[in-house]
Amino acid sequence: HLPRASLLLPALEAALGNFSSGPAGGVVQPLRTVLAVPGHGGYLGVMPAYSAADDALTTKLVTFYEHLKDSSAPSHQATVLLFDPRNGSLRAVLDGSVITAKRTAAVSAIATKLLMPAFAEVLCILGAGVQAYSHYEILTELFTFKEVRLWNRTKEKAEKFASSVPGPVRVCSSAQEAVVGADVIVTVTMATEPILSGAWVKPGAHIN
Template structure:
């Protein structure tokens, strides 16, 4: 079995290739070619944690895999990430376990890349001002990815701690070569922005309709609690990975959409499109420049499979990794 560490995975995973690979994987998923069952999880209530299992097969990537991921929100602000994962890749022809990969880096990068894919499909072509809400791993991942798909010239970062927001903005400006600054509040960061990325971990909804400008594209990846208010959900053209995943019970689905559906504010048909449907052109995207569009992510194994396939291909081409007997 080939074993790849987090450092090796980070070096091997090409972000531009990943965004393209995610498009193919999501098309497979929406068309029924991929096999991706609902995520299941074991709750650890004493520590506010979840261990989830995410298996999947994606034919466009020729990848059969399973990810084991833990979600521990209390790790926020410590040396440990809130999401930690490993991925086992199997030979799709024989089922033989072929590789063990660090999945923490893959989870971080593929989540931002999927949001970037949504922006490629739904954001206005001239979108140039990016609001990043949150200051953690996903905040950085989203900023990197969004700059690959739209001509971003300004980044505003907002979080619960303004000092951390300012530090992240300084880091992003140096890394990406884009003007960036910390904002005093979520509302300030969103004011006049073209794209907003919700990457917050807790608290009241960071994305509120009153703070959004016409034509904004919004992405949201918070796994627990509400990151988006009802008015935004009701007014936006909503895109998801799959309708089934978005509306599945916890830990698979998202209360950002489940609560408005259960309250009767919206019907399930309000989930306008899946990413794969937009990729394949079977559902329309943005209808007007002033339309607000929303991509609500829950994370699906098809995305991990696409990323793992790219990492393994690069590892074999470059002779990277350690072979360990089973």
């Protein structure tokens, strides 16, 4: 367990810099391969990468089953495999679900640090799942917001979220109520149709 989620930022900022540098950055990362699982409504994603700067060879395997979102099984399940780049030997098998939650939120935090308006006061989170918790954790650690708003399709999950995090959270009855006037907006839902309207977003607000 990380004592602070923000400890991930230096390594991720370096990795993003290497990736953005193209061939000079020494990162080889092809587009992920996604395999449909006919008859079961699921998908398997494979995401390999190599970093010359870290001499690290790894791949992430993730399954996604949309129809399981209301069951006891997670909709996303992931495993990260770490190999020895010198000979291809498997060195470690890691819980990819935890890594995904922490890494995704940390990358959002980097973007927020660079792009959010000065003197941001209101954080809005749309969704109340795993990513909502990880985004709340790192964004409230790094930045001081006067208000945190939350909306979720299922109000019970939103209220559970609000009662389980350390700081005050205002549960909103609609996405519009949560978004209007917010300085930083986080969209972390399973929605297959739009939930955020540009007309609600204040000028200069940052959206993750």
